[in-house]
Every structure is written in structure tokens, then in C-alpha cells.
Amino acid sequence: LNMSRQLATFARRMGDFEQLIIAIATNDFKRVNVLLRTAIKNGASINTITAQIIEAAQGIRSTKGFTKFEHDLSLLIYRIGGHSLLYSLNHALGLPSLRTINNAANFVKITPTFGPISAAEICANIQNVILKPRTLAGKTGKHGIVIMMDECAVEERCDYFPSANKIGGLCQKHSGGIPLTLQTYKSAMTIVNALHEGTVHFAKEMLVVAVRFGNEENIYPILVAPTCKMETAEDTVALYEMIISAWDDVARETCGVIRNFATDGDPNRRRAGYLLFCQEELPTSHPLYEILSNLKGLNLCTGKDLILQTIDWRHEIKRDSQLLGNCTLVRQPSGMTVDGRIINPFFLGETLNLLPDQDEKSVHRLLNPNDAQNVPTALGLVDAIIQLHDLKPPSSNVELATTLDSTRLLGYLFENFSHPFITPEASLSDQIQMLSTYAHLAFVLFREFRTDFMSNQLYGDTQTTAKNIVFSVAKQQLLDPNVKVNANEDGTDPVESHFGFMRMAGSHNSAMSYKQGVERNGWACDIQGVYSRWPQLHQESRRRRITRTSHKDHLNTSKWIADLLAGRCDLIDCWCLGEAEAIRILKLFSKLSPEKYDFHAILATSGVDFLRPWGNNIYPGLAADPDRSV
Template sequence: MMLIAQGKVKRVDSLVRVALKNGAGIQGICQKLSEAAGKLTSTKSFTEDDMKLAYLVWKMGGPRLVNIVARALGGPSVSTVRRHMGSKGLQASVAFPTSDEMRHNLKISLGKDSGEVGALTEAPTVTVGYVLAVDEIAVEKRMRWDPERNMIIGLCREHGHKRSLEFNTMDEADEILKCLVSGEMHLSSEASVLAVSGLGDSPKEGVARPIVLSGTCKRETVPNQTRLLRLTADTLKEELKSVNGRLYVIATDGDARRRRALIPLTLSHDLQEGSPLYSMLGPLPLFNRRMGVDECTVDFDQKHLFKRARSALLSAKGITINGVKLTKDVIKAHLKSEGMPETTARILLAPEDKQDVPVALRLLSAIARLPDAKPESPPLFRLARKCLRYLGHLYRHLLEAHTNLKLTLREQLAHLSAAAHLLLAGYTAFKGDLCPSQFYFDQQSTIKTAYFCVAKVKRDNPKGQLHLMRIGTDALEKLFGIYRTMIGNDTNVDTYQLASRATGAVNCTRILEEKPDWDPGTRRLQMKSSIVESTEDDSVAAEKSDHINPKAWEGDVHVEHANLQTHWIQGRATAEEEL
């Protein structure tokens, strides 16, 4: 016992487990402990958790750190981890992505041809909905040779077809160089990442799994982007059949070109009366029932929409409601009148960083908490406050639906309905003075998709659950976060390196989803209320709201308890009352 207390015996649990397995008694176990303390013996028996932890250390800290941990704490070495948990690498697209490249990446991402970590080798007994998320990440402008395929990687997909990229002699390299000098071809400045994630209950299903890793020079036309998205969606639909999956949503940010490219894929058909979804969505008044092939819809990710709502408030144009122009100075005056410190108001209204989600949540929630103006206030002040109260109602419903951990799915849907009706009424009256048409379209489409997804889960898995936070690009953003941890926040890699590290990032994300206690950034959040009603420091509440995960949600999200028509009408009644 003294040896153990002094820390001279590494991995006592493993040593005792092996000794018991070999039939040792108390004396035998004590003998083994003494030998281990004198470094005369060691155990090489590792649990699955030991391997997963070592894998995280390997991918995030490098092979040298794994071996340091192995010697210091008795964990597995990098060679052991590589042998037990190694996996094949994903392929970056040489030029325009092909279906063969997509199928190759899907087989690896879904783990069909290996027993690698995170594999979805067994099809669920019920149909699981999937989200195809699209986003870009910056890469170094650099060409690389892929020895596995003997191809040159790093050129943009828009113009990569103009020369042969198979590397047989220096003639191919010389021709590519001439095209680069003339501007006929370009090196990739960004990589488009298309990844699939599931809406099921299993942590494995919620991880983003890359399908396409394709370099771009940002000169792609809308028809070509539609072609890429259509090819990816069609290939994905075929491959998902083997895991009993079905594509529900294509999710993206607010990129203007991609928005137009998605219209043929997500707004080409009306929901037909013969569809099982029609009985749930058909009776909803004013509900947009346009969709794509196989009832696919589009989502623009609510976190991006929160950031864009803040950007509209900070713009030079501001927001005009009923002839009242709400600028940064006007908003600051109203926030300060309710006790907000000057420094806090200045931070929330600073235009420098428009990508900060917690700051966006803090500003929108502060507006949502504004009360009616006092009767003795000046008339113009009361009029501006009335307009801000309208915005506050809109923001409150959106924030409650996505940050209040105690809400049931029924309450979330009612809040989303109220937000949709408030936004409809405001945009009908004030058009672009209230918000850009793109924001209106994106926000309404995102709310519509939430209703569509609930209906689809009720059809495919009536006893299942649906976490609305999984609809969007959040899973892909988590993958990017792990990827940045692996390479560093102040550096980029080229397209070939991106593909070689992507598999490790997927596996790390999956492990952390299964082991939330290992990562304080994704631990169970102790939020006592939503950010709108929070009584703690709003900066702390905003940070927590930005890291909400399905394990943290406390409300009942079983779809069998949700009635779409009832919640849609409830939200409409709430909006009418607030208007």
C-alpha cells in the first residue's frame, strides 16, 4: 500500500486486472506490485479508454508526446496506438470532385471497410436522418504530389481540368507552371469541406464525416457549385442506404453564391398531398412547403444567423422600423438607460469582430431584456424603445429556442413559430429597412427546416428524439476546431495535408463526443436558465450558450410528443399578441 501511496506503481488497475486474470492471489498481487515498483515488470494490457486517450494525445500533441506519456504514466506507445487504432487517409479531390473520390471518403468516414475508431458498421434498426454541411477552410497555396495516386494536388477545382494532373514526367509540371504564370489555372486558397453528420441519438452519428475535400480559387460559378452539391447529395443518398440513413438537410452559412446554388436542390418542388409529411405540415397556415428532391431542405445555421443579426444592428445603415432609425448610438443609449455599463455597451456594439458568437448572443439577449420605456421618457425615446421591443421579442424567441436547456421540443417549436410570424409581419411592413432580404430568406428557411426535420423523424422514427442544435453546420465547426488544435491556430496546411489530417480530426471529435468529461469545452453545462433570463454574468452565460451540446439539454425532445400544427398556431397567437 505504501508503494501505491508513494506513486511508485504505474497503472495499478491494469496490473491487478492482469494478475487476477492469471489466477494470482493476494500474495501474488503484492509480489507483482513490488516488482512493478522496482521496474522489474510492467503490464502491457490496455483498455479501450487507454487507447482512445493515447490516440487523442497522438493526434493533438504528436507522436513524441505519446511516448513521453507512455514512459511517465505507463500508457501505450505510439506504435501500439497506430497498430490498434490506425486508419486509412481521406483523399483530397485532384480537380473537380468525382463520385469515386466521394465513395472512397465515405467508406473511410463511415468505417465500412475497416474496424477503425468511430465506424458506423452496423445499420440502425430505424432510419436516421443526416445533414450534409458545407463550409470552407483556408489552406496554403502549395502544390503537392500524392504518391498513392501519382497525382498533383493543390490546384483549384474550377480550372484544374485544363491540364493533366497525373505526374509522369516533368513535362506535366512545366505545363502547369505555365498556366499558373498566365493565370489560366490557380493554386487553391481555400478548401471546400462537405461533411455528413447524423441526427440520431448515438454520439457516433453526430460527428461530421468529410465526403469532399476540394481546393477552390473562389471563382466558381453558381451552376458549377450546384453541380458539385447535386453530385455529392446523390452519391451520399446511395451510400447512406447501407447504414439505413436518409439525407434530410443541406446546411451552409450565408454565402451568397452557395445560396443561389442550393435553390434548385432545395426549392424545386411543392410538398405533395400524398406524402406522409403532408398531414403534419399541410394544415399549417402561411407555412412554406417548397422543398427539393427527396424532400430535402436547406439550413443556414442559427449561430451564423445570430452573428448576422448583430451585424445588421452595427451597420452604418442600421435598422429602420416605422420610420425610426435604430443606430448603434440609439441602441447604446437604451442599453445604458437600463443600467448597462458604458464599457460593456461599447464592447457589445464594437464592429471590429463580427464573428464572435458569444458577443452576438450577449447583444441580442440584452435587447430582448429591454422593458417598456418609462412614461416620463421623451416621446422619441419611447418610440425607439417600442421598436426595440419588437426586435427584442424576435430575438427572445430565437434565443429561447436554441439556448434554453430546459425547453421541450414542443416549446422550442412554438418559439420558432412566433419568431417566423414576427419576422414575416415586420418584413412585409418594412422590407429591407428591417433586415436584408438574404437574412429574411435564410432565417425563415432555417425555421422551416426545423419543422420539416421534426416531421421526418416522426415519419422515420416515431419514438425517436431530435435535438435542433444538430441541424446545421455545428458538427463541421467542431471538426474544424479539432483540426485547428492539431495544426495550431496561427498556421495553415496545404490541401494534401488537410486530407491526411482529416481522418484523425474525425476520430478525435468522435472520441470527445463519447467522452464529454475528458474535454472541459464540451462538458455538461450547468446553466440554470436561458441566456435571456440568466442572472449570472452575461458573458459567462453567452460562452456556455455557444458550447451547448445534446448531452446538456434537459428538456424532453421526443418527437412523439410534438404536434406541429398545434405549436405553429401557438406561436402565431403569441406573435399576434406581441405585435
């Protein structure tokens, strides 16, 4: 009898489950998973769940509650596709509506700049963009802070900001004496007359200053200012000091100290960096001095709190708005003088043709690219020159055989500067050793051949990059040796990614006014926040993948396979190994006499280091002569 009852109960339950499956299969119902999750949580029976599914399909019952993923997905759809697309998907798939995400999300809003830049707006953005969101997310740890700066183009026109009742889009440098608040018709005419007289200008670009925490991928804009590109180095120094002061007042105690300022090689920012961040020698009492003082040739001058400036290494290899890299120098008719030999397109064209994987057409593309700013092409030329290491010239070409050593020397120079940033198999120790080799080689060649070898500005920029990376490793070893440090992360690439998100938010339309730029900066923060929480949603740019060498300019730490822990890098040992490698290369491929690369004797002279190759506190990077790498 009991067995019969159990079988009947089992058969009835099986029938209930079949009815549930049929109800799910035959009803076109959005978000059935939410209904099931809620019903199970409330202890509902199978029959009750089946009835609720049927009611939901008939529109009698609506499901409530959304997951964090659904909120973020709706936010992403709204920022990239707009309100209309979100409305359609809300009704088609049951995703959260705009009203729902407005109630649940904290949208990033940037405080715009009206008139000259002020500390108040920087502090307001630090509070709204960094402190509040990170506190809500539970990110309260201290980090080494990197301040990144770059510009993007904006349409030259004014905008009205209703919330402030002010006019925006006028250059911040010259709009200080003009009332930007629209109180009367006369206020508007004052602005119009100033524009006609040329005392104020429409902004040509939008300056974005952003904060990055350690090796985090996200950045946080703290200043979005319109600029006419007429600022001086002294203006930039004042801006740097204002940013440092605002950060120290608002965020230093909770977020950490500023480690460096990263730029793209802009001449004014370069000069400001020398003026502000090479003021004083590292104190002998500082814990870093014990290590860094043993790295002979390393410039030990820093700014307040050991803040340094760094230049994006990508801009030292490719042509950018202000700076051309090494590849452009060898493409010029004047070329680069290495060991007394002028290496220019004519010589390289003959030499590179001898490589097995090159022909006349491919060499012509490398030496005469359609886009001089194309990084993959620049890296392709670098790789081709590096391959000349192992080239055996025809025995009949005696002249080529005698001059090939200069090209090999150039190849080693390029290899030791580029490979630390684009080789995922390079450990942190390998990176420091290669940068040390580059610093020693460039020091010798620049002292000997001066600007015939490399422009003053480019030499200073590359040595500044190497110096900053060494300092960053040493600082991290003191702060926390179990944290990764990657030379590849040095620079402003995250800001360029941020600009990409801004274009995504504008339907991939790069044209925008200043007002739209301010809005899109906040939208870009929302987009990058969603992608950081749900990386599977982000379709990585093809140029950022590492399946081909042409994408190596956009690697990041997540793609690295070698050991990058700061505590496992012996800076003194790596620096000395780099010096030894430089001496080996110079002995093999240079005609210079040994005293030219007697580093012990040369660097024993007071005030001589890699940033000041002739001492007397003279920095080539501050030279006013034309930069022929531009």
C-alpha cells in the same frame, strides 16, 4: 489443535498480504494494475503475485495487454502531442506504443481531391470514413442524415502526394485540363506554366463536406477539396447532386436518407439550395402533407426525397464571411425600419442607456464591437434590446415614449428568433411556437417595409431556418417519435468544432497546406472519436459552457433540460399559438392597420407563403441586389 492450525494459517496469510503491500509500496512499477488483473485471472497465489511484482520492478518480467481506454489515450496523445510525446509516456507510464496502437486502431484516412471533384472519391471516403468504422463499432441503425459544408483557410502552395504520385493544392475548378501526375520533368513545367498564365490557381481554402447522423455529435468528412472560391451556384448544384447520388449508391440502404444540407449562408450555396431544394410542392399523398398543410404560411416546396437546405442560425445573428445578421443591421447608420421608425445606433444608444444595467461605455461596446463577428457581443445586444420590453421611459421624454414601441417590436422579433436556440428551458413545443411567432412577425414587417426592414437574403435565410426545423420535427415524428429534436442542433457548428480538432492536431497552429489539411481531417476524426468514447477527457471550451449568456452560441442537446421528444410536440397547435402571439404583439406595439396582419386573408392568395411573401414564385432570397447585412 485445529484452532492453533487455523491461527497459524491465518497469521501466515496475513504475512503474505503484508509482503504484497510492501512490494507494491516500495517498487516503482508501471501498470501494476494490469499485472494484478492478469495474475488474479490466472488464479495465482499471493506469494506468486508478490514475486511477479518484484520481478517486474527489476525488469525481469514485462506486463502484457492493454485496455481500450489505454489504447484510446495513446491515440489521443499521438494525435495531439505527436510521436515524441507518446514515446516518452510509453517509457514513463507504460502506455501503448505507436506500433501497438497501429496494430490495434483503424486510423481514419481521407481520400484527397486531385483535379475536379469526382463521385469516386466521395464514394471512397463514405466507405473508409463511415461504413467500415461504424460497422466495426456496431452502429448499423438508420438515421436522418445531415450534410454539412464549410471552408477553412489553407496556405496557397502545392503539395506532392507520394502515394498517388500527384500534385495537390491546386483549385479543383480549373485543374481539370492539367496533368497532375508527375511522370516527367515536362509534367512539372506544365503545372508551373499554367500557374503563371492564371489558367489554374493555388487553393485559397479547403472545402470540407461532412456527414452527421441524427443528433450524434461526431461528424464524418466525405470530401476535402481545394478551392479558389470562384465556383458558381450552378457548380454548387452539380456538387449537391453528385453528393446525393454517391450517398444513395453507397450508404442509403444501410445508413438512411439525406434529410438536409446545412451551410453557413454562402451566397452560391444559398442560391443552389433554392434551385435544387425548392423544386416541387410536397405531394398531397405524402404522410407529412396532412400535418404541414395546416401550418398556414409554411413553404411546402422541397427537393428530391424531401431534402431541404438550412442556414446556420449563428450566422444569421453574427457577422460571418458572407453573411451578417440582424445585429449588424441595427449597428449600421441606415438601421432597420420597424413600424415606420428607423432603429439605428443613434436611437439605440439613447434608448439602451436607460436600462439599469447599462451605461454609456457598455452601450458603446455593444454598438461598436472590436470584432463584428463576435457572437457573445451580438447576443448581448439582442438581450439588451429584449430588455426594452419592460422599460418605462421618463415622463419628460415624450418623443422617446412614442417611439419606444418600435424598439419593443424589434425586441420581440429578436427574442422569438434567438431564444429557441439559446434557452435550455425551452421545450421543443416552445421552440416551434417561438419560431412561428418570428416567421409571422417577419413576414408582416418585410411585406410592409421591404429591404428597409431587412435584406432580401437575410429574410430568406431566417425563414429557411424556421422552415427546416419544422420539417425536421415532422419527419422525425414519422420516423421515430421517441427521439429528441432540438432546434439548437440546426446548422454547421459541428464542422467548426471539427476545424478546432484539426488545429489541435497541428499543435494549435491554424496554418496548414492542403496536404496537411487532408491529414488533419483524418486526425480530427480520431480525436473526436476518442472524446466521444471518453467525454471526461475533453476539456470543453469556455465559450461552450452555459454559465454565462456569452456562451449560448455553443449549447447542445446534452445541456438542454426541457422536453425535446418529437412525439410530444403538436406542430399544428404550436404554429397557431405562434400566429396568435404575433397578432397580439402587432396589436400592442405596431401602428399597422389590422388588415396588414390578417394572415387568413393574405395567405389565402395562391402561391403566397413566408418564403414567397408576394407570391408569383418569387423568392427574396434569390435577389441579386447587394445584401446590406453583409
